[in-house]
Amino acid sequence: MEEQRKRYNRLKCTAQISGMMDKFYEDIRRAPSEGRKVCWCVGASPFEILAAQDVASFHTENQAARISAGQEHMYYIDKAEKEGWPTDTCSYTRINVGSALYIVEGQWREDHERYRVPKPDFIWAGNTCPAMVQWADSLRRIFDVPMFGVDCPFIYDDDDETYMKTVEYTRSQLQDFITFIEENTGRPYNWDALNNIVFGRMRRIAEIRAEIDELCKRKPAIMSAFDQMIAMGPYNQLRNQELVEFYEEMLLEIKDRVKNGIVALPDEKYRLMWRGNFPWYAVGKMSRWMAPQDICLATSGYGFGGVGPHARGLFPPDGFGTDDDPLTFIAWNVTTRGYTRTLDFKMREEVHEYVDGYEIDGAILHSPRSCRPWSMQEYDMAKLIEKRYGIPVAVIEADHTDPRYYNEASVDLKLQALIEIIKERKG
Amino acid sequence: MKTLSLFDKMNSQPYYERLEEWKKETGKKIIGCWGLYVPEEMIHALDILPVILFNGREPITLGAQHWQSYMCGPVRGVTDLACKGKLDFLDGMVIHDCCHEIRGSVDIIKLNAHNIKYIKPIWFPKILKQKQTKQRLLEELKKLKGSLEDFWGKEITVDALHRSIEIYNENSDLMAELYEMRRRHPGIMKAGQMQHIILAGMQMPKEEHNQLLKDLLSEIRTDSFSEDERVKIILSGSLCGEMPEEILDIIEDVGGCVVDDDLYVGSRYFLTRVSDGNDPLEALADRYIDMVPPCPTTQDPSNDLGQYLVNMVEKSRAGGIINIITKFCEAHCHIYPWVRYACRDAGIPELLIETEHEVTSFDPIKTRIQAFVELIKGE
Ligand code: SF4
Ligand code: SF4
Numbered sequence: 001m002e003e004q005r006k007r008y009n010r011l012k013c014t015a016q017i018s019g020m021m022d023k024f025y026e027d028i029r030r031a032p033s034e035g036r037k038v039c040w041c042v043g044a045s046p047f048e049i050l051a052a053q054d055v056a057s058f059h060t061e062n063q064a065a066r067i068s069a070g071q072e073h074m075y076y077i078d079k080a081e082k083e084g085w086p087t088d089t090c091s092y093t094r095i096n097v098g099s100a101l102y103i104v105e106g107q108w109r110e111d112h113e114r115y116r117v118p119k120p121d122f123i124w125a126g127n128t129c130p131a132m133v134q135w136a137d138s139l140r141r142i143f144d145v146p147m148f149g150v151d152c153p154f155i156y157d158d159d160d161e162t163y164m165k166t167v168e169y170t171r172s173q174l175q176d177f178i179t180f181i182e183e184n185t186g187r188p189y190n191w192d193a194l195n196n197i198v199f200g201r202m203r204r205i206a207e208i209r210a211e212i213d214e215l216c217k218r219k220p221a222i223m224s225a226f227d228q229m230i231a232m233g234p235y236n237q238l239r240n241q242e243l244v245e246f247y248e249e250m251l252l253e254i255k256d257r258v259k260n261g262i263v264a265l266p267d268e269k270y271r272l273m274w275r276g277n278f279p280w281y282a283v284g285k286m287s288r289w290m291a292p293q294d295i296c297l298a299t300s301g302y303g304f305g306g307v308g309p310h311a312r313g314l315f316p317p318d319g320f321g322t323d324d325d326p327l328t329f330i331a332w333n334v335t336t337r338g339y340t341r342t343l344d345f346k347m348r349e350e351v352h353e354y355v356d357g358y359e360i361d362g363a364i365l366h367s368p369r370s371c372r373p374w375s376m377q378e379y380d381m382a383k384l385i386e387k388r389y390g391i392p393v394a395v396i397e398a399d400h401t402d403p404r405y406y407n408e409a410s411v412d413l414k415l416q417a418l419i420e421i422i423k424e425r426k427g
Numbered sequence: 428m429k430t431l432s433l434f435d436k437m438n439s440q441p442y443y444e445r446l447e448e449w450k451k452e453t454g455k456k457i458i459g460c461w462g463l464y465v466p467e468e469m470i471h472a473l474d475i476l477p478v479i480l481f482n483g484r485e486p487i488t489l490g491a492q493h494w495q496s497y498m499c500g501p502v503r504g505v506t507d508l509a510c511k512g513k514l515d516f517l518d519g520m521v522i523h524d525c526c527h528e529i530r531g532s533v534d535i536i537k538l539n540a541h542n543i544k545y546i547k548p549i550w551f552p553k554i555l556k557q558k559q560t561k562q563r564l565l566e567e568l569k570k571l572k573g574s575l576e577d578f579w580g581k582e583i584t585v586d587a588l589h590r591s592i593e594i595y596n597e598n599s600d601l602m603a604e605l606y607e608m609r610r611r612h613p614g615i616m617k618a619g620q621m622q623h624i625i626l627a628g629m630q631m632p633k634e635e636h637n638q639l640l641k642d643l644l645s646e647i648r649t650d651s652f653s654e655d656e657r658v659k660i661i662l663s664g665s666l667c668g669e670m671p672e673e674i675l676d677i678i679e680d681v682g683g684c685v686v687d688d689d690l691y692v693g694s695r696y697f698l699t700r701v702s703d704g705n706d707p708l709e710a711l712a713d714r715y716i717d718m719v720p721p722c723p724t725t726q727d728p729s730n731d732l733g734q735y736l737v738n739m740v741e742k743s744r745a746g747g748i749i750n751i752i753t754k755f756c757e758a759h760c761h762i763y764p765w766v767r768y769a770c771r772d773a774g775i776p777e778l779l780i781e782t783e784h785e786v787t788s789f790d791p792i793k794t795r796i797q798a799f800v801e802l803i804k805g806e
Contacts, residue, residue, distance in 0.1 A: 131527070151552045151553055151554045154550045156548045
């Protein structure tokens with residue numbers, strides 16, 4: 001019975017996140033009455049650029065994830081499916097489009113106020129996954145507002161020249177986005193504000209992130225990947241001073257943990273890594289299953305902290321020196337995503353760092369049914385990981401937001417099998 | 428019609444077997460084109476035969492070790508054939524990543540199909556009407572050209588490229604003529620036979636296909652066709668794969684006929700001619716940017732698929748549209764609702780059918796198509 005009560009030691013600061021996000025969305029809801037423009041952002045999004053011009057913007061994926069975390073997804077999914085979006089469309093899209101349809105029809109449920117967002121004045125699409133520009137295009141039609149898309153090439157040739165050319169290409173599109181914003185906000189672009197955000201706040205957060213990254217490699221793990229993933233939330237959209245303060249506090253808490261010997265799981269025996277986006281509706285179930293067995297989900301490519309080179313790619317420490325041009329930095333940021341990189345690159349820059357740097361005993365690869373960028377190549381990746389590192393891998397098939405595709409029995413079986421193999425090997 | 432039965436015969440054999448034989452007989456090289464809009468003319472200009480790859484019709488076994496069951500049939504099937512070595516006759520592959528699934532297949536095929544020595548993935552812009560689109564596309568085309576030239580140690584000359592474009596344009600014109608005939612007399616051939624003709628053209632030298640088309644056109648005597656009483660249907664979609672012939676037959680069995688189409692193995696393949704000017708690469712770039720059939724894998728607000736299909740219905744005086752989504756094709760999923768809205772607004776009956784590689788029974792599809800045809804008849 002004693003064992004049953006074991007739980008992950010959650011980072012205290014993460015308790016603020018839900019409140020921060022509520023506040024963030026409240027602010028967005030207020031925007032129209034304050035005369036601020038609203039932009040719905042699909043895909044890789046340059047929130048810096050929008051925040052600097054005081055445009056209220058949010059990530060459509062995040063709105064969908066919030067609805068899913070609140071277990072209200074089916075209300076929106078049903079709406080989109082009834083209007084013709086087939087079930088094989090990305091589930092984030094179906095939720096978000098469902099909400100857009102309710103908005104234009106003026107049919108918003110009063111008890112769903114916390115998920116409500118105002119109509120957009122314009123739409124952004126960062127096309128790292130081709131579904132994104134199509135999703136954004138649907139929003140453009142639903143609301144009949146302008147849309148701006150940035151095309152993000154898939155980088156097949158893994159050399160510096162191709163990479164830098166791609167960054168340049170993205171940058172030139174971002175330059176046009178600035179013009180687009182000027183036109184749509186009716187005032188000249190606020191470059192000072194952008195420089196402040198990029199070279200002040202984002203630089204500081206990059207430093208914090210690099211530091212947290214290093215600390216995350218400790219054994220036993222200082223924080224679980226669940227916390228890492230949850231902590232990513234504010235970073236994904238906020239660009240205000242509060243964001244910096246939050247991560248400063250997170251860093252302090254982690255340092256404090258180091259000093260006082262506090263860890264995520266005191267009896268940590270097995271360390272797992274997670275790859276892929278997360279079935280948010282299953283966080284609780286999964287962590288309650290792992291902790292009592294002394295299994296620590298130690299790292300994930302989807303979180304803040306513990307993401308190794310991925311974080312370095314997103315925030316190149318010396319990348320800030322790219323002639324101090326904020327757009328180049330943002331182009332770099334948008335272009336670096338794993339979505340547009342080869343399997344070779346992912347094995348080298350992502351998997352290797354996790355398995356090696358975090359002394360992982362086994363890996364869970366999440367294969368979300370309606371998200372191809374994450375699910376593609378996972379079987380081959382699993383084989384490569386097993387062969388190269390001699391650790392077992394479980395590929396679990398579920399979905400990031402559509403729980404109809406989460407087969408609990410099958411997931412349990414696969415995870416149980418994974419743990420059995422690890423136990424056998426480690427004793 | 429002699430030529431028509433020739434096309435039917437070609438189709439009775441799995442394409443990879445037929446091509447392997449062709450290669451042995453001719454001693455020529457073959458490059459497989461995978462993904463929409465590979466600029467075949469460039470390969471043709473190297474005197475190599477470009478062929479469009481398909482998932483074939485056999486059960487997917489090895490492919491299932493690399494792809495989840497919820498990926499589209501074409502992606503799982505082509506991977507399957509490549510892993511089984513059935514595409515080993517290919518001297519190379521050019522893969523255009525029109526969607527994320529195809530992107531993913533590049534590495535999988537590279538890792539598991541060792542006998543295909545040249546695998547070249549290409550990226551084309553997905554947002555078509557941007558300031559940068561053409562410049563970027565030209566760079567990609569130049570890269571592809573350079574890569575092909577390097578690997579085969581042979582230059583793709585401007586003259587050769589012009590000539591290839593001409594041959595492909597002729598094919599496009601001949602196909603358009605055939606389609607025009609079908610619009611006027613849908614009875615000239617079965618929909619399945621039209622598919623055989625296009626499939627053959629996707630996998631044989633265009634010069635030969637052109638000759639066959641000329642023969643066929645002169646064989647078709649339209650004066651023997653009286654007014655067709657059947658319900659005229661338009662088909663759209665079936666991306667990256669052929670239509671199951673059973674479905675084409677069902678449409679005809681229940682009293683319908685296909686009068687025009689926007690199918691992948693259909694007008695989508697040949698409708699966009701290349702307006703060749705001085706610079707053939709530029710012409711190829713323009714062809715992609717100004718493609719005639721709006722494509723679910725690209726974004727261009729000035730070219731709407733729904734409106735395009737509504738126009739097609741009006742032009743051919745069809746009674747309705749059947750949209751064919753290759754099951755799990757996400758690109759098509761995103762655009763489909765807009766086709767549906769357009770049909771609804773124009774008062775055009777519309778039916779959605781999803782096709783899978785693995786089909787156990789066509790009965791449910793038959794019931795739906797039958798009801799659809801009855802509905803149009805009743806109007
Ligand atoms: S398919 Fe995946 S990557 Fe693409 S928009 Fe949906 S969740 Fe994002
Ligand atoms: S059918 Fe759709 S999902 Fe499949 S390869 Fe073609 S575009 Fe991609």
